[in-house]
Amino acid sequence: SPGFWKLTDLAAQRVQIADKVAAAKFGTPSPIDDPVREQQILDSVAAKAPGLGLSPSGVVRFFRDQIEANKVVQRGLYAKWTEHPGTRPPERPDLGTEVRPVIDRLNTGLLAELAATGDARARRSCDVRLAVTVRLVDARRSLDRLHSVALGESVRSACTHP
Numbered sequence: 001s002p003g004f005w006k007l008t009d010l011a012a013q014r015v016q017i018a019d020k021v022a023a024a025k026f027g028t029p030s031p032i033d034d035p036v037r038e039q040q041i042l043d044s045v046a047a048k049a050p051g052l053g054l055s056p057s058g059v060v061r062f063f064r065d066q067i068e069a070n071k072v073v074q075r076g077l078y079a080k081w082t083e084h085p086g087t088r089p090p091e092r093p094d095l096g097t098e099v100r101p102v103i104d105r106l107n108t109g110l111l112a113e114l115a116a117t118g119d120a121r122a123r124r125s126c127d128v129r130l131a132v133t134v135r136l137v138d139a140r141r142s143l144d145r146l147h148s149v150a151l152g153e154s155v156r157s158a159c160t161h162p
């Protein structure tokens, strides 16, 4: 469904960049969970919501799921890298200068797509259309099981109909 493609593809990019987040933190004292950064993201998107015709609470719920999905991938990669040291990333990207700016850009895009799809997300057809789009994006991006599960979880509250 073309209507949900961009939203879903941005969510897929966001779970894929979790690889770089995990690579930046693995083997350092920085924990996967950064509640301060999370709150900054949630405050920022909540503040922008009304201007885009979106409810702050719905936007916060959506981004909580984005962040939780990102952590699912990070934890999965930590487990893999711990068990199979040969699969550890050779480089450690810098979180602040290389990774978070990309996440910021994805967050901005996701917010714009939430606004663009507001009507479609309120329809009863949303669940089916979104599920189909998730499968298509999943295939197009050749997501593995870990990222595929995370993508599904990341968009679980995107539909707003009762």
Ligand SMILES: O=C(O)C(=O)C[C@]1(C(=O)O)C=C[C@@H](O)C=C1
Pocket: 021, 032, 033, 034, 035, 037, 038, 041, 066, 067, 068, 070, 071, 095, 100, 103
């Ligand atoms: O920026 C980080 O440190 C991340 O791990 C990414 C992210 C996110 O999805 O935005 C996920 C977990 C952290 O608690 C904070 C933010």
